[in-house]
Amino acid sequence: MPAPDRMLTHLRQAAALVRATPGRRGHTVALENCTEALVAGDLHGHVPHFQVLLKTADLANHPTRHFVLQEVIHGKFRYPRGGDKSHQLVDLFAALKCQYPGQVHMLPGNHEMAQWTDRPVLKADQNQNELFREGVTEAYGPAYGPKIYAAYLELFQTLPAVLRVPNGVLISHSFPAARYLPLFDPARLERDAYADEDLQPGGSLHSLLWGRDTTAEAVGSFLRKMGCDLLVSGHIACNDGFAVPNDRQVILDCAETPAGFALFPADRTITHAELVACVRTI
Incomplete structure (x- = not known):
């Protein structure tokens, strides 16, 4: 476990670097200097899967490859007194963002949103x-624990909600259910701060992170609103580590084994079949 004061510094630096990510507009990012993207499914504290993904990403030798994590907290791994260890993945993201600020990204899931909006x-x-x-608190003690916890919440609020890949692929934790799509306004994600209504059920961010609609009609409507062609998402558990529910979307899941991720080209247009062929499992 890193020293608490050092970890606090890393978290604050990471939040600043997230806000300064090239291509950022509000809570959206259009990836720049990107020829490949490696996207992980929901990790939920699974550090061993993260370690495999990081080795596969090999960022030092692939300076135009971007590495995308999503929904890293609320896992099954526990400390001796029962506390959740999943904050360790937030720590790892923060350190990695400091090392590769333009290449490393984290998307919040509904769990990160629930944590920082205090909805159990x-x-x-x-x-x-x-x-x-x-x-x-178990990891960092009563003196530093509250400070580091506050830094986590600040980071979660700062994270981009969606990433746009240069070739028209959108990376998002989920997308709004059909009943919320008519009210969904992508422009609200481009603001520097969320309004309270964005965080309520049916609001732009809440519906984006909590939706479980996978019909072709709904994903097509969502992608038209976002101006993109294909969607890589998470949020839904997949027995095989990934799922292909329609001809516009791939769902990834890294919380269990097999764990699904996608490594795909970002500098040329790809078909849905090509995107599916880029999915791998751990």
């Missing part, structure tokens, strides 16, 4: 938000 997520009768907070 319950699983097996356990409050995932409290377990996360307890894990931070």
